[in-house]
Amino acid sequence: MKTLEDRGFIYQSANSEELDEACVSGSICGYVGFDATAQSLHVGNLMVIMIARWMQKFGHKPVLLMGGGTTKIGDPSGKDKERTMLDESQINNNIDNIKKVFAKMMDFEGECSARIVNNADWLDKLLYIPFLRDIGVHFSVNRMLTFDNVRLRLERQQNLSFIEFNYMLLQSYDFLKLNREYGCVLQFGGADQYGNIVCGIDLVRKVLGKTVYGFTCPLLTTSSGTKMGKSEGRPIWLDSDLLSPYEYWQFWRNVSDADVVRFLKIYTFLPIGEIEELEKMVGSSGINEAKVILADEATAILHGKEVLPSIHENAEFAFKGGAAGAASAGGLPFARTSLEQVESGLLVTDALTSLGFAQSKSAARQYVRDRAVSVNDRVVVSELATVSSADFVKETSSEKLCAKISVGKKKHGLIYLDS
Known part of the structure; x- marks a missing residue:
């Protein structure tokens, strides 16, 4: 626990002293849950995955609980509306995609191998009346109303459906089942889960007479106040099919100077001593070197060390070269267009939305x-500017025609012209 505290992972904890003793005395099993509400996990989910990795490093066994059942209910925690x-098909598809991220980040072999389970395996089979008699009897509505995930919704006079109100019982039952x-x-x-975790701890104690533990990590925001997980409104997905390794690297490379040390502690396994040396670079020109280390x-x-050489080459070409040079490294975001579209007037603003650089035409x-x-390092001055056929040059590696579209100095993409 001390390592997690030193690196900034701990926000609130229950039975923390007993947990420390349990961790020292032997290997423990702990779990974290992921509802399958999106097609992938994003950077906002990364902190708890890093905790699971640290568990393995110290000889403990993580369980990754997929919320195939609880996703059908919806967790009200941290939400202003239902x-x-x-x-079910959407949920199962999301679970399959999320598992691909776990396969890259977690160790599933050896004594401390991670395990993936799905709470639909038991929640889908529950009978309502027996569940209320066996589990619901241990919950006080008075107390449930005091937890932030319920209280804040009610104070703001925002609707909290009865189905959402049951979520706390189901998550608590997960803890009982997994124990x-x-x-x-x-x-x-996450920080918004503390009420649910405490209820699970109480349920295990009441039903089984056992002491179990729980903690939350802080809700992490950047120094500018932006919630982790998005960059300029775009989710920073952990799935390479949704966000290329190059774009992922660029997200970390472009963090604020004020965030570098904090993120090095949380999102890397570098020893604290090395991070303290890098901290000396803050406020100097060397901060960019620290950012590259963080990004690497x-x-x-997530993606393996083998992607780094091409990313470095890609970044060098993108910043220093034109369209042909940028394309030769590969890995930049790209979109396709046709000669017919170009000749009829392909707006630069449409190219930006196609590349995902803008979420709307107004943006x-x-x-x-x-x-x-x-476009090809030439600044666009008109909202009606188009990408012309003359902007497409041959890519040096494949001789395909492409044009480089950039937003600022750090975001670059390619528009390929289909033959």
Whole structure:
């Protein structure tokens, strides 16, 4: 626990002294849950995955609980309104995609191998009346109303459906089930999960007479106040099919100077001593070297060290070269267009939305008004500017025709012209 505290992972904890003793005396099993509400996990989920990795490093066994059952209910924690209901096929597809991220980040072999389980395996089989008699009897509505995830919604007079109100019972039952089946004695999660975790701890104590533990990690924001997980409104996905390793690397490379040391502690496995040496670079020109180390380490954890040489080459070409040079390294975001579209007038603003650099046409137009957009390093000054056929040059490696579209000095993409 001390390592996690020193690196900034701990926000709130229950039975922390007993947990320290349990961790020292032997290997423990702990779990973290992920509802399958999106097609992938994003950087906002990364902190708890790093905790699971640290568990393995210290000889403990993590369980990754997929919320195939609880996703059908919707967790009200941290939400101002009821979640959109997903059907079972959407949930299962999301789970399959999330598992691909776990396969890259977690160790599934050896004595401390991670385990993936799905709470739909038991929640889908529950009978309502027996569940209320066996589990619901241990919950006080008076107390549930005091937890932030319920209280804040009610204070703001925002609707809290009865189905959401049941979520706390189901998550608590997960802890009971995992303790019985796998010996899980620890649950950890985001800051908004503390009420749910405490209820699970109480349920295990009341039903089984056992002491179990829990802690939450802080809700992490950047120094500018932006919630981790998005960059300029775009989710920073952990799935390489949704966000390329190059774009992922760029996210870390471009963090604020004030965030570098904190993120090195949380999102890398570098020893604290090395991080303290890098901290000396803050406020100097060497901060960029520290950012590259952060980007390299974080990217290698998710995508492997083998992607780094091409990313470095890619970044060098993108910053110093034109379209042909940038394309030759590969890995930049790209989109495709046809000669017919170009000849009829392919707006630069449309190219920005195609590349995912702008979430709307109005946002794209604002980039142009700010003089932040360039085509082949030529600044675009008109919102009606187009990408012309003359902007497409041959890529040196494949001789495909492409044009480089940039937003600022750090974001670059390619538009390929289909033959």
